[in-house]
Amino acid sequence: MKKIILGLAIAISLMSCSGNESKMKSEIKSYLDKNAKDPKSYEFVDLKIIDTVVNGKLAQERISENDTLISNNLKSIETNKITLRKAESDKVKYNDSSFDEFIDGAKADIETAEAIIKNHKNDNEKYKKLLKSKEVLGYVAIHNYRLKNGFGALDIDKSYVVFDKDFKLLTFGEDTDLSIFK
Numbered sequence: 001m002k003k004i005i006l007g008l009a010i011a012i013s014l015m016s017c018s019g020n021e022s023k024m025k026s027e028i029k030s031y032l033d034k035n036a037k038d039p040k041s042y043e044f045v046d047l048k049i050i051d052t053v054v055n056g057k058l059a060q061e062r063i064s065e066n067d068t069l070i071s072n073n074l075k076s077i078e079t080n081k082i083t084l085r086k087a088e089s090d091k092v093k094y095n096d097s098s099f100d101e102f103i104d105g106a107k108a109d110i111e112t113a114e115a116i117i118k119n120h121k122n123d124n125e126k127y128k129k130l131l132k133s134k135e136v137l138g139y140v141a142i143h144n145y146r147l148k149n150g151f152g153a154l155d156i157d158k159s160y161v162v163f164d165k166d167f168k169l170l171t172f173g174e175d176t177d178l179s180i181f182k
């Protein structure tokens with residue numbers, strides 16, 4: 001009985017995988033029909049899913065990116081505070097109003113950096129609520145294929161393809177752009 005159930009489970013998973021692969025191939029073919037210079041020369045070579053984009057994992061990456069941006073803006077604030085103190089000191093020392101430009105610029109830069117930090121912290125609070133989510137948002141695949149170049153010769157190309165959870169093509173190119181899952 002266990003062998004029958006195991007066999008059925010394997011058969012179902014293989015059938016669903018091949019169905020998903022055919023959806024992906026169809027999406028890629030449709031994309032290349034619209035965007036390739038010579039879509040009739042397209043030859044499929046290989047397609048491998050290399051990553052599953054999960055909500056929680058993506059939220060963690062966004063938090064990490066935001067933390068880096070927050071850190072950079074905190075450093076910018078410190079640098080601008082030093083500039084501000086120096087300009088204010090020099091203005092008094094030399095009784096010269098030309099330092100007002102430096103003072104105003106430093107104050108504006110500090111305000112901008114503080115606003116950016118506030119936005120990233122607010123974003124992080126939203127992302128923290130998603131950290132434990134296992135919801136699949138999409139898939140990243142590497143697609144190897146042949147396509148004629150400008151001289152008519154077949155080239156082997158490799159592209160990264162991002163699909164949504166229903167295997168609709170989102171991006172096709174030289175790198176993976178996961179910003180579409182924001």
